[in-house]
Amino acid sequence: MSAGRRGVAIGGVIVTAMVLLALLAPVLTAYGPNTVDTGAILEPPSARHWAGTDNLGRDLFARILYGGRTSLGVAFGIVAIGMGLGALLGCAVGLAGGWVDRIAMRLVDVALAIPSLVIALALAAAVGPSLVNLVLILGGLAVPLYVRLFRSEALSLRERPFVLAARANGASAWRLLGVHILPNIAPLFATLASSALGTALVAASALSFIGLGAQPPMPEWGALIFEGRNTIMYEWWCAVLPGMAVALSALGFVLLGDGLRDVLDPRGERT
Amino acid sequence: MSALLEIAGLSVSYGAARVVSDVTLTLSAGEVLGLVGESGSGKSTLGMAVLGLLDPAARVEAGRIALDGEDLLALPLAQRRALCGSTIALIPQEPMAALNPTLKVGRQLDLVLRRHGKGDARARSALVEQALASVLIADPPRILAAYPFQLSGGQLQRVLIALAFALTPRLVIADEPTTALDMSAQGAVLDLLVSRAREQGVGVLLISHNLPLVRRFADRVAVMRRGVIVEEGPADAVLAAPCHDYTRALVAALPANAAPRCPLPVPEA
Numbered sequence: 055m056s057a058g059r060r061g062v063a064i065g066g067v068i069v070t071a072m073v074l075l076a077l078l079a080p081v082l083t084a085y086g087p088n089t090v091d092t093g094a095i096l097e098p099p100s101a102r103h104w105a106g107t108d109n110l111g112r113d114l115f116a117r118i119l120y121g122g123r124t125s126l127g128v129a130f131g132i133v134a135i136g137m138g139l140g141a142l143l144g145c146a147v148g149l150a151g152g153w154v155d156r157i158a159m160r161l162v163d164v165a166l167a168i169p170s171l172v173i174a175l176a177l178a179a180a181v182g183p184s185l186v187n188l189v190l191i192l193g194g195l196a197v198p199l200y201v202r203l204f205r206s207e208a209l210s211l212r213e214r215p216f217v218l219a220a221r222a223n224g225a226s227a228w229r230l231l232g233v234h235i236l237p238n239i240a241p242l243f244a245t246l247a248s249s250a251l252g253t254a255l256v257a258a259s260a261l262s263f264i265g266l267g268a269q270p271p272m273p274e275w276g277a278l279i280f281e282g283r284n285t286i287m288y289e290w291w292c293a294v295l296p297g298m299a300v301a302l303s304a305l306g307f308v309l310l311g312d313g314l315r316d317v318l319d320p321r322g323e324r325t
Numbered sequence: 326m327s328a329l330l331e332i333a334g335l336s337v338s339y340g341a342a343r344v345v346s347d348v349t350l351t352l353s354a355g356e357v358l359g360l361v362g363e364s365g366s367g368k369s370t371l372g373m374a375v376l377g378l379l380d381p382a383a384r385v386e387a388g389r390i391a392l393d394g395e396d397l398l399a400l401p402l403a404q405r406r407a408l409c410g411s412t413i414a415l416i417p418q419e420p421m422a423a424l425n426p427t428l429k430v431g432r433q434l435d436l437v438l439r440r441h442g443k444g445d446a447r448a449r450s451a452l453v454e455q456a457l458a459s460v461l462i463a464d465p466p467r468i469l470a471a472y473p474f475q476l477s478g479g480q481l482q483r484v485l486i487a488l489a490f491a492l493t494p495r496l497v498i499a500d501e502p503t504t505a506l507d508m509s510a511q512g513a514v515l516d517l518l519v520s521r522a523r524e525q526g527v528g529v530l531l532i533s534h535n536l537p538l539v540r541r542f543a544d545r546v547a548v549m550r551r552g553v554i555v556e557e558g559p560a561d562a563v564l565a566a567p568c569h570d571y572t573r574a575l576v577a578a579l580p581a582n583a584a585p586r587c588p589l590p591v592p593e594a
Contacts, residue, residue: 151381152381215417215419215422215423216426218378219415219423219424219485220425221409222378222409222410222414222415222417223414223437223488224406224407224409224441225436225437225440226440229440233436238426238427240427
């Protein structure tokens with residue numbers, strides 16, 4: 055099995071498992087994510103509480119599973135906004151060319167020259183901490199990067215004979231974009247999206263860790279790590295297990311993305 | 326034959342570089358005009374100028390392109406685009422790359438017919454099957470259900486010819502339609518293209534490197550060098566007895582003329 059296919063297989067299994075665990079949370083655990091049990095505070099992992107409990111006696115396994123819904127949902131939201139808008143705009147300006155392309159690219163240059171993390175922190179502080187704001191800010195800040203990437207792909211596709219033939223058959227700009235350009239960037243989109251999900255997951259967890267994302271008592275992996283940070287030397291499970299969930303999911307996404315890149319580009323497939 | 330296409334004093338530039346210079350040509354309905362010349366001589370740029378699909382960096386500096394007496398360069402963009410496919414059709418040079426790899430052939434043909442308002446789905450389907458049958462494609466349903474990569478170059482070029490003629494155009498621009506095909510398919514494809522054109526009274530601008538095929542299928546030929554038409558006339562006469570040095574050089578460069586006429590060595594029994 056080539057490295058690419060191995061990456062797709064391993065990454066695919068990890069990502070599928072994490073998504074299923076999050077989706078099936080109510081089936082997999084009898085505990086609610088916010089159910090407080092003052093008789094079971096900071097209990098280590100056991101048969102009763104598989105991942106232990108936190109400082110309010112909440113079952114950590116349940117909070118990690120339900121937190122996966124939040125964290126993965128946020129990551130998907132960020133990528134959907136950032137990459138979805140970026141791909142659409144990038145392909146549109148690449149196809150349009152001329153002054154539209156020149157103006158759009160100068161705006162992208164300006165946007166990329168500003169450090170995105172600093173802007174994210176400033177915006178999150180300005181509009182107030184919430185998950186919706188987090189998704190909008192991180193998704194919006196990713197748009198310029200993807201505009202540039204997909205614009206170059208559209209420029210290359212625009213010169214392909216089938217696009218010229220479609221224009222010669224009278225296809226409108228919208229039809230060129232919707233029928234001939236966007237479907238042909240799907241492999242690139244899938245590859246980039248998978249890697250971007252890993253990055254978005256880590257970024258969202260980081261912002262939640264510093265209090266700019268999910269707010270208590272909502273379970274979210276970055277927020278769970280934050281809640282467990284003070285007791286990490288003694289009650290390690292409170293921070294380490296949510297941290298492992300972030301790391302494992304990000305690894306799965308990155309492996310899947312790298313594998314897809316190799317598999318979908320036979321010239322670059324390593325054996 | 327009445328003049329279908331009239332190009333008068335056409336000049337096209339890419340920035341400071343003039344790639345088509347003061348070209349004047351006419352093409353009549355039902356006529357095949359061969360346009361020959363080396364790579365970079367401006368043949369394809371001329372074809373794209375007629376279609377109105379010049380690269381954004383290119384600019385028509387002067388001249389007139391008229392189809393049935395109507396100045397195409399004076400038309401609004403939307404009106405010009407509406408002519409593409411329906412009145413002026415293109416047969417591109419790389420059949421393997423000229424269809425969208427992500428769509429089935431039938432869907433691609435249907436999209437073009439729908440764009441030009443050719444009836445409902447049933448009518449379009451009948452028109453597509455009829456178009457494929459007219460280019461002697463066996464088993465049209467199989468071809469329509471296939472993706473481009475599942476078909477041979479010859480089959481795809483027939484599909485493209487069928488598509489070009491399905492909308493009953495007045496003018497077909499065939500931009501090196503046989504370049505990507507093997508020798509056996511080249512003659513058959515051009516034979517088909519030219520016979521369809523003559524049946525429908527369509528003018529064909531046949532852009533090609535292949536002088537023997539142009540001589541065989543074109544009524545007239547124009548020889549282009551560095552953006553300028555250096556010689557024009559009946560294909561047979563021009564290619565049999567060229568007047569211009571450049572045309573003579575092109576004809577002399579044909580393998581049959583250039584290679585020393587000695588028999589291939591035959592190994593002894």
